[in-house]
Amino acid sequence: MTTAMGAALRRIQLGNALSAFGNGFTVPFLFIYVAQVRDLGSGTAGVVLAALAVAALVVLPFTGRVIDRRGPLPVVLAGSVAAAVGSLGLGLAQSEPLVIAAAGVLGAGIAVVQPALATMIVWCSTTQTRSRAFAMQFFLSNLGLGIGGLCAGLLVDTSDPSSFVRLFAIESVMFLVLGAAVATVRLPKAPKVEDAVPTEERAASGSRALLADRAMVQLCALGFVMFFACYGQFESGLSAFAVEVARISPATLGIALAANTMAIVLAQFVVLKLVEGRRRSRVIALVGLIWTAAWLAAAASGLVHGSHAIATAAIISTYAMFGIGEAMLSPTIAPLVADLAPASRIGQYNSAFALVKQLALAVGPAVGGVLAGAGLYTPYIVMLVVCSLGITALALRLGRHLTAAQDNPMRAVPAPLPAQRTAAGAEQVTAAA
Numbered sequence: 001m002t003t004a005m006g007a008a009l010r011r012i013q014l015g016n017a018l019s020a021f022g023n024g025f026t027v028p029f030l031f032i033y034v035a036q037v038r039d040l041g042s043g044t045a046g047v048v049l050a051a052l053a054v055a056a057l058v059v060l061p062f063t064g065r066v067i068d069r070r071g072p073l074p075v076v077l078a079g080s081v082a083a084a085v086g087s088l089g090l091g092l093a094q095s096e097p098l099v100i101a102a103a104g105v106l107g108a109g110i111a112v113v114q115p116a117l118a119t120m121i122v123w124c125s126t127t128q129t130r131s132r133a134f135a136m137q138f139f140l141s142n143l144g145l146g147i148g149g150l151c152a153g154l155l156v157d158t159s160d161p162s163s164f165v166r167l168f169a170i171e172s173v174m175f176l177v178l179g180a181a182v183a184t185v186r187l188p189k190a191p192k193v194e195d196a197v198p199t200e201e202r203a204a205s206g207s208r209a210l211l212a213d214r215a216m217v218q219l220c221a222l223g224f225v226m227f228f229a230c231y232g233q234f235e236s237g238l239s240a241f242a243v244e245v246a247r248i249s250p251a252t253l254g255i256a257l258a259a260n261t262m263a264i265v266l267a268q269f270v271v272l273k274l275v276e277g278r279r280r281s282r283v284i285a286l287v288g289l290i291w292t293a294a295w296l297a298a299a300a301s302g303l304v305h306g307s308h309a310i311a312t313a314a315i316i317s318t319y320a321m322f323g324i325g326e327a328m329l330s331p332t333i334a335p336l337v338a339d340l341a342p343a344s345r346i347g348q349y350n351s352a353f354a355l356v357k358q359l360a361l362a363v364g365p366a367v368g369g370v371l372a373g374a375g376l377y378t379p380y381i382v383m384l385v386v387c388s389l390g391i392t393a394l395a396l397r398l399g400r401h402l403t404a405a406q407d408n409p410m411r412a413v414p415a416p417l418p419a420q421r422t423a424a425g426a427e428q429v430t431a432a433a
Contacts, residue, residue, distance in 0.1 A: 008185045009133060022170055048100055051104045051107060055107035067351065071187065080175045083110050115351040118334055120185070127405075128409065220356045267324055275328055279399060280402075284332060287329055291388040301318070
């Protein structure tokens with residue numbers, strides 16, 4: 001990696017960390033803010049959360065093509081401004097239509113920023129450094145969210161709406177800071193991915209080319225199951241199970257969520273050293289087994305009725321194990337998407353995977369909420385154990401459709417060309433003489 005690329009990557013990571021810090025000010029309190037502080041009710045709060053997801057689903061199908069045609073920088077700038085406007089609008093809006101509209105603008109802005117930032121990281125990294133770059137992004141995002149949430153807890157007052165206006169104003173400013181940080185980045189006029197894993201360019205264009213890529217389709221299916229079985233359950237089925245079945249207090253549930261973040265922050269670079277140089281498909285398969293153990297621990301917390309301490313430890317362990325799995329995925333999944341993509345369609349591949357993630361994050365809470373609301377916790381746990389084992393099976397199957405370089409770029413050393421071999425042999429003869 002050149003010095004210029006390294007400097008650009010550091011600015012991108014700084015902007016990403018600061019925007020996550022701002023996001024942490026509002027994410028834990030959005031539902032309470034709409035339902036109680038603005039007194040619009042839990043129904044409107046649910047619609048606001050849905051508007052965030054729906055807006056993302058609307059804009060993501062078009063985002064990738066814009067990134068590939070115009071470059072990722074204009075998309076990040078537009079998304080940052082939209083997110084800033086939406087966030088400030090949420091803080092100031094007092095009626096149901098305005099709150100929902102502001103949530104839609106915020107959701108659309110955040111949605112387009114994510115694949116554009118991922119594309120910028122791909123442009124500013126090499127195949128060998130990409131895993132570490134995405135691991136750093138994930139680490140800084142979680143650290144920023146955690147610190148932002150802690151700071152927000154010191155500032156927020158549910159009896160004072162102006163305290164929430166301050167939270168949303170801080171988030172809005174941080175999105176503008178993200179835009180300002182990436183605006184100073186000097187990207188190459190064309191993506192510098194000549195060293196990326198070779199991928200066959202297809203005559204078809206757009207979504208048809210992506211759907212013709214069997215490995216990418218399988219990765220998207222795998223991604224949907226992953227996000228459905230993990231992130232999609234944090235705020236719905238798993239939290240309901242912990243409170244209703246394991247009898248965990250909401251305060252203890254907050255500790256469990258903190259344990260998830262701490263596991264990521266503390267383990268990220270240890271995990272990175274362990275997974276670098278190993279086959280990506282095997283790493284993802286191992287994550288499936290770890291998450292299977294996490295769901296079994298959650299099930300055990302509901303069976304231990306005589307010991308509240310054991311149930312609490314089991315739930316906290318569940319969230320921590322999810323964090324370990326997330327730390328293993330961060331240097332694995334996003335670089336694999338980049339290495340599967342043809343150089344001219346990196347934005348489309350990133351956007352397609354972001355769309356799959358968003359679909360899972362929309363379907364996951366809905367399914368978890370329905371099963372939890374009906375009290376069907378045993379089928380709920382069984383379903384997610386099966387999903388976690390499915391992650392392992394799908395990952396191993398995906399590995400059969402990846403080239404050696406795509407599955408393990410750190411170990412895949414290209415064979416020297418005949419001219420290179422001749423030159424190397426001449427150098428050896430000269431050295432021996």
